[in-house]
Amino acid sequence: MNRDDVRNSGHPLPSWRPGPTRDAVLGFLADASSIPPEDRVAYFDNDGTLWCERPTYVQYEFFLDALRRRVHGDPALAEEAEFRAVLAGDASAVGEIGLERVALALAGLFRGISPGAFTREVRAFLRSGTHPTLGRPLSDLRYGPMLELVEALRGLDFTVGVVTGGGTEFVRSVSEELYGVPPERVVGTMIAYDLEEDAHGRPALRRTGRVLGDVNEGAAKVTNIQTQLGRPPVLAAGNSTGDTQLLEWAAAAEGPHLSLLVDHDDPDREFAYASEAQSFAAGEPITTTARRLGWTVISMKDDWASVFAEDGRRQSGGDVGAPGG
Amino acid sequence: MNRDDVRNSGHPLPSWRPGPTRDAVLGFLADASSIPPEDRVAYFDNDGTLWCERPTYVQYEFFLDALRRRVHGDPALAEEAEFRAVLAGDASAVGEIGLERVALALAGLFRGISPGAFTREVRAFLRSGTHPTLGRPLSDLRYGPMLELVEALRGLDFTVGVVTGGGTEFVRSVSEELYGVPPERVVGTMIAYDLEEDAHGRPALRRTGRVLGDVNEGAAKVTNIQTQLGRPPVLAAGNSTGDTQLLEWAAAAEGPHLSLLVDHDDPDREFAYASEAQSFAAGEPITTTARRLGWTVISMKDDWASVFAEDGRRQSGGDVGAPGG
Numbered sequence: 114m115n116r117d118d119v120r121n122s123g124h125p126l127p128s129w130r131p132g133p134t135r136d137a138v139l140g141f142l143a144d145a146s147s148i149p150p151e152d153r154v155a156y157f158d159n160d161g162t163l164w165c166e167r168p169t170y171v172q173y174e175f176f177l178d179a180l181r182r183r184v185h186g187d188p189a190l191a192e193e194a195e196f197r198a199v200l201a202g203d204a205s206a207v208g209e210i211g212l213e214r215v216a217l218a219l220a221g222l223f224r225g226i227s228p229g230a231f232t233r234e235v236r237a238f239l240r241s242g243t244h245p246t247l248g249r250p251l252s253d254l255r256y257g258p259m260l261e262l263v264e265a266l267r268g269l270d271f272t273v274g275v276v277t278g279g280g281t282e283f284v285r286s287v288s289e290e291l292y293g294v295p296p297e298r299v300v301g302t303m304i305a306y307d308l309e310e311d312a313h314g315r316p317a318l319r320r321t322g323r324v325l326g327d328v329n330e331g332a333a334k335v336t337n338i339q340t341q342l343g344r345p346p347v348l349a350a351g352n353s354t355g356d357t358q359l360l361e362w363a364a365a366a367e368g369p370h371l372s373l374l375v376d377h378d379d380p381d382r383e384f385a386y387a388s389e390a391q392s393f394a395a396g397e398p399i400t401t402t403a404r405r406l407g408w409t410v411i412s413m414k415d416d417w418a419s420v421f422a423e424d425g426r427r428q429s430g431g432d433v434g435a436p437g438g
Numbered sequence: 439m440n441r442d443d444v445r446n447s448g449h450p451l452p453s454w455r456p457g458p459t460r461d462a463v464l465g466f467l468a469d470a471s472s473i474p475p476e477d478r479v480a481y482f483d484n485d486g487t488l489w490c491e492r493p494t495y496v497q498y499e500f501f502l503d504a505l506r507r508r509v510h511g512d513p514a515l516a517e518e519a520e521f522r523a524v525l526a527g528d529a530s531a532v533g534e535i536g537l538e539r540v541a542l543a544l545a546g547l548f549r550g551i552s553p554g555a556f557t558r559e560v561r562a563f564l565r566s567g568t569h570p571t572l573g574r575p576l577s578d579l580r581y582g583p584m585l586e587l588v589e590a591l592r593g594l595d596f597t598v599g600v601v602t603g604g605g606t607e608f609v610r611s612v613s614e615e616l617y618g619v620p621p622e623r624v625v626g627t628m629i630a631y632d633l634e635e636d637a638h639g640r641p642a643l644r645r646t647g648r649v650l651g652d653v654n655e656g657a658a659k660v661t662n663i664q665t666q667l668g669r670p671p672v673l674a675a676g677n678s679t680g681d682t683q684l685l686e687w688a689a690a691a692e693g694p695h696l697s698l699l700v701d702h703d704d705p706d707r708e709f710a711y712a713s714e715a716q717s718f719a720a721g722e723p724i725t726t727t728a729r730r731l732g733w734t735v736i737s738m739k740d741d742w743a744s745v746f747a748e749d750g751r752r753q754s755g756g757d758v759g760a761p762g763g
Binding site: 151228229272274281282285289295296297298299303304305306307308315316317318325326332335336339340341342343344345358361362364365 | 476553554597599606607610614620621622623624628629630631632633640641642643650651657660661664665666667668669670683686687689690
C-alpha cells in the first residue's frame with residue numbers, strides 16, 4: 114500500500130462500511146503524510162479492541178486452563194480462595210476478592226519457569242483453544258477491520274504498538290503472529306524476573322510472582338508506554354474506561370491525530386456491552402465520554418461489514434488480516 | 439548489504455583490521471542466516487561500547503551543564519552535598535557519596551518537565567557540546583567499526599537494541615540519530631512519570647525523581663531487557679563488569695552467538711583503562727573474565743583501523759557510520 118491508495122477509491126479498509134466513521138479514519142490516513150516520520154506512532158489496546166474479550170479474556174482462559182491442569186496433580190490448590198472462586202466460575206466471589214488479586218494468583222502458577230517455556234505454553238494454548246460460545250478457534254478472534262487499519266498504518270511507516278491491561282508476556286508471545294507487532298512493542302502489566310544460574314552455570318531467567326510498577330490500566334497505560342517505548346501516539350484505539358487516558362493522550366497531539374473507541378453494540382455477530390456497569394466508572398458510559406471528548410466511535414454493528422478477520426477473508430477470497438512484517 | 443557481502447571479499451567491516459577478531463565477527467555474520475528471523479536479536483551497551491565514555495560519561499556532562507546553569511539562577515543549589523562534589527570535580531567526594539546517589543540528584547534537576555522538553559534539551563546539548571580532551575564534537579564520539587557492525591546486522595534483519603546503565607530517556611533522545619535505533623529499543627535506568635493535566639485539561643506527563651525498578655547494571659541489564667523487550671540476544675557487546683551478565687546471556691544461546699568485549703587499550707587514539715580498578719569487581723580484570731568465558735575481545739588498538747566514525751569517513755571518503763533506517 115502506498116499513500117495514493119489512501120486517497121483513491123482502492124482504499125485500504127475494505128471491511129469498513131462507508132460512512133462518517135470510515136471517512137474519519139481515511140481522512141487521518143490521508144493526512145498522515147504531513148506527520149514527521151518519527152512521530153508516526155499508533156497504539157492499540159488488545160482485549161476488545163483488536164480481538165474479542167467476551168465472555169472472558171483469552172488470557173484468563175489460558176490461566177484457568179493451566180489451573181485445571183495443576184489441580185489435577187495437586188488437588189489442595191483448589192482450596193485456595195482465589196482458585197476456588199475461579200474454578201467455580203463464581204463471578205461475584207471473584208469480584209469480592211478483586212480481579213487483580215485473582216489475576217496475580219493465577220499468574221503465580223507460572224512462578225519459576227523461563228520466559229521461553231511460558232511463550233511456548235501460550236502459543237500452544239492459542240493454537241489449540243476454542244472460544245467458549247462463538248465456537249471459533251482462539252486464533253480467529255481478531256477483528257478484520259482493525260487489522261486492515263494496522264496494515265494501512267504500517268504501509269505509511271507508522272510504528273504500531275499493542276497495549277494490554279493483562280500480562281505483557283502473554284500478548285508478546287503472539288503479537289507478531291496475530292498482528293505483525295514485534296514483542297518489544299507490547300506494553301502491559303510486567304511480571305518481574307529473577308536471574309539465576311542453570312545446572313551448567315549459564316544465566317537463566319525465572320518468572321516471579323511480583324508485578325513491576327503499576328497494573329497497566331488507566332493512567333498507567335500512558336506512563337508505562339512513555340517509560341518503555343518513549344513516544345506519544347498520534348493514533349490510539351481502545352474500548353473501555355481503562356483506555357480513557359490513552360485516548361486523551363493521542364487527542365492532545367498537535368498535528369493530525371485520531372482517538373478511536375470500539376463500541377460493542379453487535380449482539381448478533383459479537384457481543385453488546387457498551388452500556389454495562391463496568392463502563393460507568395467515569396460516571397457515564399464510555400461512549401458518552403467519547404462523544405463529549407470528540408473521539409471517533411466505531412459501531413461494530415454499523416461500521417464494520419465483517420467483524421472477524423477470517424470471515425472477511427472468506428467473503429472476499431483475499432488476504433485480509435494477514436499480518437505484515 | 440545482502441548476505442553474499444558477508445562471505446565475499448567486499449565485507450561490511452572496512453574499518454576492522456584483518457585478524458582473528460574480525461574473522462570471529464565475520465564468521466558470526468555468515469552463520470546468521472541459519473538463525474530463525476525472530477531470534478536475530480543484538481544488544482549493544484552504549485557508553486564505552488558504541489561511543490566514548492572517558493573522561494566522564496556524556497550523560498554526566500549533560501547533567502553537569504544543566505547544574506551549572508541552574509546554580510546561576512539559584513546559588514543555594516551549589517551547597518547540596520551531591521552538587522558541591524560534582525561542581526568541584528571532586529571524584530573522591532563523588533565516590534564517597536556514591537555515583538548512583540549523585541546521578542539521581544542530577545537527574546532530579548529535570549523533575550517536573552515533560553518528556554518532549556527533556557528530549558529537546560538532550561539533542562541541543564549533543565549538537566553543541568565538545569569532548570573535554572579529544573576536542574571533537576560530542577556527536578562525533580561514535581566508534582565507526584561498531585556502527586559498521588550494527589549496519590551489517592540490520593542488513594541481516596536483526597533487531598538491534600541499545601542498553602545503558604544511565605537514564606533511558608537520555609540515550610533514547612538520540613538513539614535514532616546516532617545509531618538508527620528507535621526509542622523503544624533502548625533499555626536503561628527508567629525514571630518514573632506522573633500523569634497530570636496541563637492548563638487546557640489535556641494529559642501531561644511530568645518527570646519525577648523516582649527510579650522505576652533497578653538501576654540498569656549487571657543482572658538488571660538482563661531482567662530489564664526481558665521485561666521491556668522480551669527477547670534474548672544472540673549477539674551482545676559490552677566493555678565493563680556491568681555487562682558481564684548480558685554477555686553471558688548471549689553466550690547461552692543454543693545456535694550461533696557472539697559475545698563481544700571492547701578492550702580500551704588505545705591511549706593514542708582514545709583511552710587505555712581496561713586494567714583499572716573498576717574492572718576488578720569480579721576479582722579479575724574484565725578482559726581476563728572475557729578470555730576465561732570464551733568471549734571475543736576487541737583490541738581497539740590492534741583490531742580497529744580507525745576508531746571514530748567521522749575519522750573512518752574522512753579516510754575512506756565513504757559513508758561509514760551513517761545510521762540506516
